[in-house]
Amino acid sequence: MYFHIFLAFLLFLLNTKKDMVKLHQILSLKYLGFTLEYIKDKIFSLDSTEEVAKILENQSMIIKK
Numbered sequence: 001m002y003f004h005i006f007l008a009f010l011l012f013l014l015n016t017k018k019d020m021v022k023l024h025q026i027l028s029l030k031y032l033g034f035t036l037e038y039i040k041d042k043i044f045s046l047d048s049t050e051e052v053a054k055i056l057e058n059q060s061m062i063i064k065k
Contacts, residue, residue, distance in 0.1 A: 004027065007026060007027065008023075021052075022043060025039075025043055025055065026039055026043065029042065029059070029062075032062075034062075043055075
């Protein structure tokens with residue numbers, strides 16, 4: 001619970017679309033039971049549509065496992 005409050009606070013401070021997408025990724029993977037260390041290694045920058053597509057594909061493969 002405190003983790004979600006902390007991330008929401010960070011989002012409030014940063015408040016960009018990229019940050020909201022990253023926060024959503026973190027929360028989704030954390031909800032699925034992944035550790036923060038694992039999540040840290042799986043989060044990519046979101047500077048291009050190709051990177052976003054790669055992230056979504058990776059997350060889809062993770063969920064299917």
